[in-house]
Amino acid sequence: MATTPPAKTPSIAIARALRRLGLTQGKGKDFRIDGDYNGAGERIRTYVLTLTGHADETVAARADDIERWALEDGGWSFTVCVRYSDKGRPHCTISNGAVEKVREEPPAQPATAPEPEEPAGETAVLEDPAQPEEGEQPPADEPPAEEPPTEEPSFKGSLTITHTRADGTLLEGSRKHDGVWEIVRPIGFRSSRNLGALYIRNSRDREADRLRINRAVKALREAGWEVTVDIDETQRRSFKEAEAERLERAENRAERHSDYAGRAAARSDARHKAALGALDGIEPGQPILVGHHSERRHRRAIERSDNNMRASIEEHGKAQYHSDRAEAAAKYEARRYDPNRTRRRLEKLNAELRQQERWRDEQLAAGRDAGRYERRIEDLTEEIAGWEKVVEEARQNGVKLWEADDFAPGDFALYSGTWYQIKRANPKTLSIAWNLRLAPKALMTLEDATEGGSTWTFGMDYTKIRARCPEAAMMAFLADGKVPGTKSAEKAHLAQPASEVRAAQAAKPKTKKRSDPKIPKKVKVECGWDATEATLTFLDGKGQPHKLRQPVTITAPEGTKFTDAVYSAALKREVWRLLVAEGFRYRGSNWSGSVGSGIVHGIEPTEPTEAAPEQPSADQAAPVDPPAEEPPAPEPPAEVAAPVDEPEQPVDEPPAPEPEQPIDEPAPPTEDPKELRLQREQAAALGWSTGQAEFVIAAAAGRLYLHQFGSLYCRDIPGTAGRLMSVHRLSALQKAGFVTVGAADANRERPVLVTVDGRRAVAVWKRWKPRPVEKNREQECEKLRPLLHGVQARRLAEQAAKDAADRKAASAEFREAHKRLMEWEDREDRLWAAWAKVHGIVFRLQRRPAGWVPSDEEIETHDLDAAVVAELREDAENPQPRPVLPDLKQKPMAELPPLEADDQTPEQLDLFAVA
Secondary structure, X not given: OOOOOOOOOHHHHXXXXXXXXXXXXXXXXXXXXXXXXXXXXXXXXXXXXXXXXXXXXXXXXXXXXXXXHHHHOOOOOOEEEEEEOOOOOEEEEEEOOOOOOOEOOOOOOOOOOOOOOOOOOOOEOOOOOOOOOOOOOOOOOOOOOOOOOOOOOOOOEEEXXXXXXXXXXXXXXXXXXXXHHHHHHHHOEEEEOOOOEEEEOOOOOXXXXXXXXXXXXXXXXXXXXXXXXXXXXXXXXXXXXXXXXXXXXXXXXXXXXXXXXHHHHHHHHHHHHHHHHOOOOOOOOXXXXXXXXXXXXXXXXXXXXXXXXXXXXXXXXXXXHHHXXXXXXXXXXXXXXXXXXXXXXXXXXXXXXXXXXXXXXXXXXOOOOOHHHHHHHHHHXXXXXXXXXXXXXXXXXXXXXXXXXXXXXXXXXXXXXXXXXXXXXXXXXXXXXXXXXXXXXXXXXXXXXEEOOEEOEEEEEHHHXXXXXXXXXXXXXXXXXXXXXXXXXXXXXXXXXXXXXXXXXXXXXXXXXXXXXXOOOEEEEEOOOOEOEEXXXXXXXXXXEOXXXXXXXXXXXXXOOEOOHHHOHHHHHHHHHHHHHHOEEEEEEEEEEEOOOEEEEEEEEOOOOOOOOOOOOOOOOXXXXXXXXXXXXXXXXXXXXXXXXXXXXXXXXXXXXXOOOOOOOOOOOOOOHHHHHHHHHHHHHOOOOHHHHHHHHHHHOOOEEEOOOOOEEEOOOOOOOOEEEOOOOHHHHHHOOOEEEOOOOOOOOEEEEEOHHHHHHHHHHHHHOOOOOOOOHHHHOOOOOOOOOOHHHHHHHHHHHHHHHHHHHHHHHHHHHHHHHHHHHXXXXXXXHHHHHHHOOOOOOOOOOOOOOOOHHHHHHHOOOHHHHHHHHHHHHOOOOOOOOOOOOOOOOOOOOOOOOOOOOOOOOOOOXXX
16 A cells, blocks of 8 residues: 555645544534635635544644644644633644644642552553652752642542453443443443443454543543553454454344344234224214214224324334344345455555555664554454455355456456446556446447547456456447347357457557657747747657757847737747748647746648648637737738748838738628618617627637536637636527537537627627626526527528428328228218118127128118128228328427538637736
8 A cells, every 4th residue: 555645735634633643523523624715715724623622632732743743744834722711621723824823831730649559460550640750759949839628539439441452442340320421421432231341332453542541541530430441452363253253243133133123014014903993983084073972082093093003104114124234234244255345355455564564664663662563464464364265265166256367458348237348458457448428338339438539448446347258259249239248248258268369469560650759749939928039949749848959039020029928929920930931830729838837839740742831720829919909910921931030021111901801800880771770670689698698709709618528618818728607508599599519629629609690699789789688597598589580590480481381281181081081980880880780780889890791682681772782892802991090299399400600710809818
C-alpha cells in the first residue's frame, strides 16, 4: 500500500490530526469542520467545532501535537486556542485564519488523599494525574498553598478493567443499578448478558484503546470507584480460532433469527384472525346504528378489529426483518469464503502489511519501541496465510479464478450482464471499452467507445469477471444474431485460449508510424498586455523548445502595441505570415493556453503540391476590431505570402480599401416600408426573454459549445474553458428554428450555431429593441413561436398542410370502408335469413355455416328468392371476408428535423474585448 499522500485541503489535514487522537467526525459526534466563504463562494477560513466535552479535553491536552501534525500533513498551519471556564472545563477553538494563539493554564485542582498502594503483581494501576510523583517535593522557597477543605467522594467499591486481544476490553465488578453503566456509556462501553460484564465493541483482536480506557478510569475514580487496569497485549487467539468462532456465531444467529421470524409470523396470523373474528355477526358495510342498543357493541368490535389488524401488520414487519437477518446469517460463510471476495481482501491485507512494516522500520530507526507494529505484523501474516489457503483450495476444487494470463487484447469479458471488449490486459485490472451514453448495453465494443480518435476505457478488477469469449468466437455469435451465454463462452474460451490469441497477435507485423523529429509539431506565442514585442517558439512533440529552431521575436508596427496580448489580431496575422514563409500551416482548430503561460497551436508542414494556404479561420486568428477603434492593417494577397521582415506600409501612403462587410453582419435597414413593417412585426412577435435573447446572440457569435456530457459553456475569450451556462433554453429555441447543434469537433464538443431564422431574429432584435418578456425558468422551456414569415414557420405551415391532407384522405378512406362494411352486413343478413328460414330458426343466436347452399327441394319448399340463392352460391365459391375499418386515431405531428446552421461567418460581438 502506498504512503498516504499529503492533504490537499486544510479540512483533510485537520481531520486527520483529530482522528489520530481517536475523535470521530460528523453530526452528533466529537467534532465538525466548517468554514467562512467570500462572495464568490471560495472558502477563506477553515475552523473546527468541538461538540463534546471529551473532544475539548483531548484537544486541550494535545494542542501542540495537533498543530504539528497538520503542518506536517501538507504544510497547513492551524492555531489551537484553549480557554477554561470558572468550573475548570476547557473550551477549544481550532482555526487556520489570522488569530492570536491563546493557551490558558488549567485552574488548580483541589488536593486529594493519595490512592492506597496496590500490591505488587502483573496488574497496572493508573495513577491519578493530580497526585505528585513518588519522591517529588515542592520547592523549598515556596510555602505550600493553603487550599480549602474539599469533600472527598465516598468509596463505592472496586472495579477491574482488563484487556487482552483474545477477549477484548472488559469492565468487571459492576452490578445492575450501581451507576457504573451511566458513567462509562458515553465513553463507548456496552452491556452484555452473555459476558456478564461491560465491554467495548470491536476491541477483540486489536490493541487496547488506552485513551478510552483512561477516560473511563478518570470518570469512575471521580465518582468514588477504585479502578484497577490490567492490559496484556501478548494474550491472543489464532486466526483459525477467530474464524471458527465467527462461523459458530453466524450459525447461532441464523437459528435465533429464524426462530424469531417463525414466532412473529405466528403472532401475525393469530392477530389477523382475531381482527376478522371481531367483526363476526356484523354484515360488511353495516353502518353504526346511532342510538340503538347495538351501538356500543358495534364500536367496540370495530376498535378490536382495528387494534388486532395493526398489531398483525407490526408483527408481520418483525417477521420479515428477522427472516432477512436469518437469511443473511445463513449466507455468511458462503459470502465470507467466496474466492473472488477473498482475493480482494488479500489485496487490502497485503497493503496493510507493507504499511505496518514501514512504520515498524521507522520506529526502530528512531530508537523507539515497535512492539505494537510487531504484533500487528504477526496477526496479518497469519491471516494472509489463512486466506491464501482458502483461495488455493477453491482453485483445486475447480473454481475458475480469472487472471491476466487468461485474457488478450480484443477479447470480450462478461461483467454485470454485459460483454465488454478488452483494450489492454493489465497485471491487476482489465481496460475494457466504456461509453456511458450507450450503457446499459448487451455488448460494448471498442468501436462503441471510440469518439474523435480516442477510446474510452474503464479499469475492471479480475475478481469481478464472470466469463471470457475470444473476439473471433464473439463475431461468429453476432453473425448468427445472438449474444453468447456463460456456457457457450466457456466452450469458446477452452477452444481458443488467450495464449494462442497473444501468439497470433505477436506474429503479425507491426507498422509503427514515426514522425520526423526534425520537423516541429507545435508553435507557442508569448506576449504581455500592451507589449511591443512577442516571442514565437517552435516546439517538438513533447512540448519542449525545438533544438533546430531558434525563437523568433515579432515586433509590433511602429506606433502600435499588442493591446490584447496573445489574442491581438495583428499579432496572430504576423504569426500566420511567419508560418507561411517557413512552410507550415495550422493543424487542428483551436489555440490553447493563457496570457500568462502563452498559447499553443499545432502545426504541420505544407505539402509541396498544395496551393498557397488561405488566411486562418475565425478560431485561428482574432477577428478585426470594431470600426470604432483603430482599423487593422490590410491582409496580403492569398497568392503571395508576405516575408517575415517586410516593413509596414508607410503612414503617408493612401489607405488600403476597406474590407467588405462580413456576410454574417445584419444588412443595414432598408427604406422599403414593407420591409420595415415586416421587421417590426417580427421583432414584436419573437416573445423572447432577456436570457433567450442573450443565448441566441452568443450562438450567433460562435461562443456556445455543448460538452459531450450535456454541459453548455460560453467562451467569451478563445482558448479558455469558458463559463458554464444553463442548457434549459436550448430545446425551445432549437424547436423554434433559431439555433441548431453542429457536429462534434476533435475535442468532442458540439458548437451551438444559429440558423437563417436565428440570424434574422438577432438582426431585428438589435435594430428595433423590443421589450423582453419576463419569464421564469419553467416558462423559458415552453414552446416558442418561430420567426414570423421565416423558414421554420414556412416548414411548419407545409407540414400542417400535409398533415391536413393526410387526415382528409384517411377520412375519405374510412367512409369508403364503412360503406363496404354496411353493404357486407346487409348481404350477410339476407343470406342468414335464407338459411334460418330453411332450418326454422327464429332467434339469431347461431352463425350461418360457411359455404352453405340450399338444395333445389329447399328452394322450392321455402320459396327462396333467386337473387339470394345466387348470392349464396357465389359466397360458397368465393367467400368475402368482413371489411375492416381503418384506424382513425389522430396522431400528433412528428417534430421536424432541426434547421441547418447558417453558413455565414459568425458575429464576434466583442468576442476579444478584454477589460
